[in-house]
Structure formats: C-alpha cells, structure tokens
C-alpha cells in the first residue's frame with residue numbers, strides 16, 4: 001500500500017539516523033514505501049534541507065544506478081560549544097580531583113546522553129576524513145570510542161595494558177607513562193588492524209600524553225596511519241608533553257589541592273583552525 005509523504009518522511013528520517021555513513025539506494029526507499037523514485041527524491045530533498053538547517057548532519061547524494069544517499073551525522077560548532085560549556089561547569093564540581101592531578105570521570109562516562117553527544121562532537125571534527133577504525137585504551141576510553149565509532153560507522157579497537165590469552169597474538173609497545181615516569185607496556189591483538197588503516201585515537205583523559213604516545217607507536221607498528229587524536233579532557237602537565245597534535249573537548253586549567261577543587265574550561269577543540 002502506498003505510504004503518504006508525511007509518514008514516509010518520518011520513517012525515512014528514522015532509518016537514516018539509524019544508519020549513519022551507509023549508502024542507501026533510492027530503490028530501497030521506493031520499494032519500502034511503494035512510491036515512485038521521483039517522490040523519494042523530493043522526500044530526501046526536504047530531509048536534506050532540514051538536516052542542514054538544523055545542524056543534524058549532511059545528506060550526501062551519490063548519483064548513478066549504484067548511487068543513493070549517505071547520512072553523515074554532525075553537530076554545529078555553536079551547539080557543541082554550548083554542550084561542552086555546560087559539561088565544563090559539571091566537571092568543576094567539588095570532589096572530582098584525584099591524586100596526581102587526575103579527575104574522576106567515571107560517572108560522566110557512564111551517561112548514555114553524554115556519550116551520544118560526545119561521540120557526535122568528536123566525529124564531527126573529522127567530517128570528510130576517511131577513517132577505518134577508532135582506537136582507544138582500556139578502560140575509561142572504551143565508552144567514548146564506542147560512541148564515536150557509532151557516528152562514524154567504523155569499528156573500534158581496544159588497546160590493553162595487560163596481556164589476555166583471549167586476544168590471541170598481539171603487538172606490544174613500551175611507553176613512558178607521563179604521570180609516573182615509569183615504563184609501561186600496551187598491546188593490541190594482531191587481528192585488530194590491517195596495514196594502511198586510517199585510525200582515529202580517542203581517550204577519556206590526557207595528562208603527560210604517554211598513553212596517547214603509546215597508541216601512536218602501536219599505529220606505527222601496524223603500519224597504519226594516524227588521522228587524529230581527540231581526548232575528552234586534558235590537564236596541565238609540568239613536563240614536556242609526549243603528544244603535540246591533539247584535540248581536547250575540556251581543559252582542566254586550574255587545580256587547587258587545598259580546596260580539592262578544579263577549574264575546567266572548553267578545550268582546544270574550539271580553537272580556530
């Protein structure tokens with residue numbers, strides 16, 4: 001039975017939001033709604049315009065018989081900034097300061113809505129970039145990597161600091177844990193990355209940058225390519241940071257160990273490029 005435009009628009013939008021970065025043919029939609037391709041094209045034009053005006057994302061059209069549309073999620077810089085400013089206020093709450101200048105984040109990194117927004121914000125930074133995988137290190141980076149990988153529609157791989165028989169054979173690198181100046185090891189299953197993969201590195205927190213640097217070393221060992229680094233939050237670090245090029249959503253600009261308070265502001269994600 002032919003489906004009316006209002007219903008098509010609702011169901012089509014839902015389907016597109018549920019299948020980011022996936023080529024969907026007009027034939028698929030024409031069959032789904034028993035409608036003409038010309039009607040489907042008009043529907044998609046309405047959705048494309050609304051998505052663009054609302055900052056929901058891009059609806060790329062691929063011409064030709066094997067063509068169709070691809071929904072690319074994004075968030076406007078203004079909306080992202082507004083969200084991150086609110087987050088920075090939450091992080092500036094009392095009793096988040098941990099020894100060594102670390103910050104307690106586990107409660108935030110368990111919130112589905114925060115992870116959806118953070119995943120969308122980080123993915124938006126790499127609009128138009130070819131990314132084959134998102135990489136993070138267990139444990140607290142995992143929910144962030146999962147969220148970003150959803151919006152990019154690519155797998156995420158988890159680097160471990162401990163050996164697990166269930167990971168099969170692995171590649172490992174030693175790295176200097178910036179905060180403790182000690183040599184640590186991290187490893188990744190050989191099955192995780194193909195040579196030449198373009199990899200986005202994410203993590204929850206960066207202090208000395210040793211962890212991120214270790215992951216960059218692993219990417220080299222796999223003869224893969226680093227596309228970029230984004231961390232949820234970064235703290236000041238007295239020493240020479242191991243990582244120079246990265247984005248952070250939040251920046252812990254001040255720490256008061258007496259009052260156990262921290263001052264958090266939006267990170268360099270929002271700096272003009």
Ligand SMILES: O=P(O)(O)OC[C@H]1C[C@H](OP(=O)(O)OP(=O)(O)O)[C@H](O)[C@@H]1O
Nearest residue numbers: 138139140178179206207208209210211
């Ligand atoms: O920039 P660096 O000085 O290297 O520190 C950042 C590391 C340390 C901390 O991980 P941990 O809390 O040690 O590990 P987990 O994520 O498993 O809790 C954080 O999640 C980053 O991965």
